[in-house]
Amino acid sequence: MKEYGVFDVIGPIMIGPSSSHTAGAARLGLTARKIAGEEIKEVVFYLHGSFAKTYSGHGTDKALVAGVLGLEPDDERIKNSFQLAQEKGLLYSFREKDLGEVHPNTVLIAMETASGQRWEVTGSSLGGGKVRIISINDLEVEFSGEYTTLITFHQDRPGIIADISAVLAKYKINVAFMRVFRLNRSANAVLIAETDEDISNAVLTEIEKNAYIYLAKVLRPF
Amino acid sequence: MQIRNGEDLISLCREKKLPIHQLMLEYECFKSGKEPAAVYEEMRSHLLVMKKSVYQGLNEKLTLKGKIIGGEAKKLQRRSQNAKPVCGYTMSRAISFALSVTEVNAAMGRIVAAPTAGSCGVLPGVLFGLAETFELQEDRQVEGLFTAGAVGLVIAKNASLSGAAGGCQAEIGSASAMAAAAVVEIMNGSPEQALHAGAIAIKNLLGLVCDPVAGLVEVPCSKRNVVGTANALTAAEMALAGIESAIPFDEVVTAMYQVGCALPPTLRETSEGGLAVTPTGRRLKKEILG
Numbered sequence: 001m002k003e004y005g006v007f008d009v010i011g012p013i014m015i016g017p018s019s020s021h022t023a024g025a026a027r028l029g030l031t032a033r034k035i036a037g038e039e040i041k042e043v044v045f046y047l048h049g050s051f052a053k054t055y056s057g058h059g060t061d062k063a064l065v066a067g068v069l070g071l072e073p074d075d076e077r078i079k080n081s082f083q084l085a086q087e088k089g090l091l092y093s094f095r096e097k098d099l100g101e102v103h104p105n106t107v108l109i110a111m112e113t114a115s116g117q118r119w120e121v122t123g124s125s126l127g128g129g130k131v132r133i134i135s136i137n138d139l140e141v142e143f144s145g146e147y148t149t150l151i152t153f154h155q156d157r158p159g160i161i162a163d164i165s166a167v168l169a170k171y172k173i174n175v176a177f178m179r180v181f182r183l184n185r186s187a188n189a190v191l192i193a194e195t196d197e198d199i200s201n202a203v204l205t206e207i208e209k210n211a212y213i214y215l216a217k218v219l220r221p222f
Numbered sequence: 223m224q225i226r227n228g229e230d231l232i233s234l235c236r237e238k239k240l241p242i243h244q245l246m247l248e249y250e251c252f253k254s255g256k257e258p259a260a261v262y263e264e265m266r267s268h269l270l271v272m273k274k275s276v277y278q279g280l281n282e283k284l285t286l287k288g289k290i291i292g293g294e295a296k297k298l299q300r301r302s303q304n305a306k307p308v309c310g311y312t313m314s315r316a317i318s319f320a321l322s323v324t325e326v327n328a329a330m331g332r333i334v335a336a337p338t339a340g341s342c343g344v345l346p347g348v349l350f351g352l353a354e355t356f357e358l359q360e361d362r363q364v365e366g367l368f369t370a371g372a373v374g375l376v377i378a379k380n381a382s383l384s385g386a387a388g389g390c391q392a393e394i395g396s397a398s399a400m401a402a403a404a405v406v407e408i409m410n411g412s413p414e415q416a417l418h419a420g421a422i423a424i425k426n427l428l429g430l431v432c433d434p435v436a437g438l439v440e441v442p443c444s445k446r447n448v449v450g451t452a453n454a455l456t457a458a459e460m461a462l463a464g465i466e467s468a469i470p471f472d473e474v475v476t477a478m479y480q481v482g483c484a485l486p487p488t489l490r491e492t493s494e495g496g497l498a499v500t501p502t503g504r505r506l507k508k509e510i511l512g
């Protein structure tokens with residue numbers, strides 16, 4: 001049985017009309033933007049299932065663009081996000097795509113950042129404004145973004161998880177959930193740790209000292 | 223502290239000699255580790271968003287437009303200014319507020335899902351309708367939101383709050399039960415009476431299907447927020463008079479869950495049945511979505 005809190009029932013504060021198709025979409029867009037970590041130059045949204053069929057009626061398109069622009073799910077500017085994108089020079093487009101056996105409200109967000117990095121983030125809107133990120137750049141992952149989330153991209157080898165855990169322990173950061181994912185043995189792997197405390201940039205820098213960790217990021221809840 | 227169902231809620235209230243809203247505040251602090259003042263303030267910020275959305279659709283300058291609906295709240299307000307409302311002043315105000323919030327939602331404005339965006343008008347409609355008639359202080363309304371939250375939480379745990387899973391009864395029915403219980407506590411009724419009101423509210427909307435035209439949160443959603451509002455006020459009035467639900471709250475919630483499971487998928491937010499597939503429903507869909 002899931003442990004509901006009162007604000008799961010009275011809330012979220014959001015921009016209408018639909019918690020799954022508008023608020024969830026905005027959250028997915030913003031989470032993708034935070035994973036990319038910098039301003040986005042161009043984005044293509046690949047819409048699956050119900051998202052593909054109904055996106056314009058619920059403003060799913062405007063919400064996704066708003067998120068990628070950095071707006072939060074309760075920002076009243078979501079309504080005018082297309083105009084905002086034009087002003088900021090963000091190129092965006094929408095395509096329908098069958099993403100396979102995934103939740104009906106799923107989108108693949110393919111971004112190119114201002115510095116030319118490419119990021120692909122796939123996530124599902126689960127209802128009530130809640131989301132789940134299911135892949136980053138072909139690596140399967142799973143997290144909600146409701147907690148402070150540490151993401152590391154590293155080489156799959158012994159000791160990496162222990163090193164990361166040691167740094168977190170040193171700064172008294174409690175891990176609520178932790179998962180590791182990899183493409184195949186000795187190849188690229190990703191670790192997702194959802195924590196109760198904030199992870200400061202200093203902690204992040206310490207984690208990144210490990211030579212086998214290519215990149216570490218922190219997503220803070222919004 | 224464990225709140226699995228309505229029975230837990232009542233026995234905890236009895237044991238601690240607290241109203242539901244205070245118990246809910248304690249529970250949230252216990253669960254989140256936050257201070258009561260912080261949790262209270264967060265709830266107050268939700269009330270303030272509701273307050274803005276309640277008056278936004280009644281603003282004379284602005285007409286809120288969805289794809290189909292828009293301007294209905296103002297029509298109701300105008301009538302209540304020019305004629306004696308047939309359903310009484312409190313009800314008339316409450317339903318115009320409920321409509322206003324649904325119009326804000328359809329027009330991509332800011333609302334509080336309570337418990338869902340589709341049912342976002344009921345709780346603010348009821349709370350602000352009541353506030354005008356009884357000159358309620360803000361803290362009574364915030365308390366009402368905690369009462370409502372407790373009832374919603376129990377429904378979420380034992381049935382569903384989503385139209386896709388349980389039909390409209392799960393959204394408007396739940397919102398109405400939450401609002402009914404809130405009214406009872408605001409009017410100094412007991413926790414038992416609050417749950418009787420909740421049970422009555424659900425019973426009267428049991429079986430309501432989710433059949434949105436063109437898949438939009440507009441038709442019939444907006445006016446169902448009105449019926450949820452009216453239903454909450456009548457259920458609360460009955461409970462405050464000492465009328466009890468013959469079927470206890472927890473059994474009603476279970477019945478709602480079972481009815482939701484028995485509903486065919488065509489009547490659970492897929493827009494493949496009910497009003498969505500009427501000739502006019504189909505025409506509207508074609509006009510809007512092409």
